Amino acid sequence: KTINKKLSGEGVRSIPIQNGVRFPGVEFEKPDYMAELPRPVYVSVGSLIPRKNMQLLVRAFHSIAHAERGCLVILGDGPEKPALQDEVGNDVFLMGNVDNVLNHLAFADVFVSGSLSEGLPNTVLEALSVGLPVVLSDIESHKEIVREVPEAATLFPLANGVGALAESMA
Numbered sequence: 001k002t003i004n005k006k007l008s009g010e011g012v013r014s015i016p017i018q019n020g021v022r023f024p025g026v027e028f029e030k031p032d033y034m035a036e037l038p039r040p041v042y043v044s045v046g047s048l049i050p051r052k053n054m055q056l057l058v059r060a061f062h063s064i065a066h067a068e069r070g071c072l073v074i075l076g077d078g079p080e081k082p083a084l085q086d087e088v089g090n091d092v093f094l095m096g097n098v099d100n101v102l103n104h105l106a107f108a109d110v111f112v113s114g115s116l117s118e119g120l121p122n123t124v125l126e127a128l129s130v131g132l133p134v135v136l137s138d139i140e141s142h143k144e145i146v147r148e149v150p151e152a153a154t155l156f157p158l159a160n161g162v163g164a165l166a167e168s169m170a
Contacts, residue, residue, distance in 0.1 A: 002140040003119055018148075019120045021129050028106035028130070033093070040070040042169060043108035043132075045101055045123040046115070048078030048094075053114040053137070055080070058087050060114070060165035068170060072112075075104055106130045113137060114158065114165055120144060128152055135168045 004016040046052040111127035111134040118141040136142035137158040156168040
């Protein structure tokens, strides 16, 4: 619906078809690395590109009081990986691309996205499908999720940066 609205502003007629996810109906397998992680486990999924804003996420995570922050797991790969590796520390895990994202989501505690732009993000829908609470930037596509299901997410004001995201995560 968000993209449909943008297209109509450009004079393009379209019909919105919202994404969906198929819940597999199987038991999830805990990834080995997750067995000893400190809690809470925050997780984010996406290409490591500027639009996904992972640097904001890492910085916000590091601004949470050490005793309360647990760890951050980032699934995905891309050109921003070297820059992120310089900032991660020993409580942020850059896992790269993984075969079964749902297994990782099912054993995390909170899904986080600081994205600058999205369509209707499948990763958020997948997180919700396994029962994860989600913390999302206040971009239009994330607001669309909240309009459809108000209790589905906590939105943070992207314009307020690291502090706003850290407060919502904590």
